[in-house]
Amino acid sequence: MIEFLYAVLLFLVLRFSVTLFNFLSNPKLGHYGKHFNDRVSVLVLLPNSAPNTDRLAAAIAAQDYKDLELLIQKPGMSVKELVGRSTGKYLLFLTENSTIQYSFINNLIYRTRTFNLALLSIIPNYKNTNVLSRCLAPLNDFVLLNILPLRLVRLSNNQAFVSANSDCLFFDAFLYKQHGWHQYHQPKSGALEIMKAIKREKLPVEVLLGNRMIDVVEQDLNSKATATKLLLLLGNQPLIAGIYLLLVIVGPLAIGIYFDPMLWMLPVGLIFLSRMMISFLTAQSPLWNVLLHPLQMICLFVLMLKAMALQILTAIKH
Numbered sequence: 001m002i003e004f005l006y007a008v009l010l011f012l013v014l015r016f017s018v019t020l021f022n023f024l025s026n027p028k029l030g031h032y033g034k035h036f037n038d039r040v041s042v043l044v045l046l047p048n049s050a051p052n053t054d055r056l057a058a059a060i061a062a063q064d065y066k067d068l069e070l071l072i073q074k075p076g077m078s079v080k081e082l083v084g085r086s087t088g089k090y091l092l093f094l095t096e097n098s099t100i101q102y103s104f105i106n107n108l109i110y111r112t113r114t115f116n117l118a119l120l121s122i123i124p125n126y127k128n129t130n131v132l133s134r135c136l137a138p139l140n141d142f143v144l145l146n147i148l149p150l151r152l153v154r155l156s157n158n159q160a161f162v163s164a165n166s167d168c169l170f171f172d173a174f175l176y177k178q179h180g181w182h183q184y185h186q187p188k189s190g191a192l193e194i195m196k197a198i199k200r201e202k203l204p205v206e207v208l209l210g211n212r213m214i215d216v217v218e219q220d221l222n223s224k225a226t227a228t229k230l231l232l233l234l235g236n237q238p239l240i241a242g243i244y245l246l247l248v249i250v251g252p253l254a255i256g257i258y259f260d261p262m263l264w265m266l267p268v269g270l271i272f273l274s275r276m277m278i279s280f281l282t283a284q285s286p287l288w289n290v291l292l293h294p295l296q297m298i299c300l301f302v303l304m305l306k307a308m309a310l311q312i313l314t315a316i317k318h
Helices: 002-025 054-061 079-084 104-114 131-147 151-155 173-179 190-200 223-233 238-258 261-281 286-291 293-317
Strands: 040-044 068-072 090-094 098-100 119-123 125-127 168-172 205-209 214-217
Touching: 002 131, 002 151, 002 238, 002 261, 054 068, 054 098, 090 104, 090 173, 104 119, 104 168, 119 190, 125 131, 131 223, 131 261, 131 286, 131 293, 151 205, 168 173, 190 205, 223 238, 223 293, 238 261, 238 293, 261 286, 286 293
Parallel strands: 040 068, 040 090, 119 205, 125 214
Antiparallel strands: 090 168, 098 214, 119 168
């Protein structure tokens, strides 16, 4: 047992170090003040046949960037067909429940040009509308920023440093069409598979936080979708997810049982500081995340178990 507790503490320190690195390196999309004229094709992939795109269309119409074309996926239309209709130099994939701010597209182009990126993925700020969303929506950011130094996605060609968010993907259109990346564009894991494919070809990619320039309201927030996203962050591997749960959730509970209360200060302090840093990075409420941390961890444990069970059952069926 003592070896397990030491492993829990070591993993906690490592996760805190990653969070601190992310906090200090500040991996956010910046406000650059540059203006461009290249055409950008905004493509909206729809998960259902009766979407509401009025909010997104209004945000696009209000942009300071004028050379835009908006293409919305129709029922039965493939991603390849949708991309084939685009005429822009850049492709911006958004989800229907997104809202982008005034200078967002100019900032995307500046960042892409500066580092010659094939793909720039932006993690949006999630708007929490009720207690359920405050418990579920922050979980993805908590897991991601605890285990992955985002700056290393661009700085390293190692496929271990990979993450992407399907809510916002910005491509060089020529490279996208040349390499046929539409073949990886799946609803659940497409963004991650595209980024892996691009890294295999040694092309530069980057993942940044939205910095309040893109918001997503999880109108259809549900436990199954959240569970799937969480498992993807851990490589879609049930074994890795199980080890993660042992070290992140079961471990701290064991420390609380077996350690002297005076020794709780280290894990509690590291967890508190991690939640504060992640909250500031993602424009979430630090107070709510600290207060709801126990409830969020219960949700994380249940959702991970659910995702692991689904993954195992799917593998057995096939």
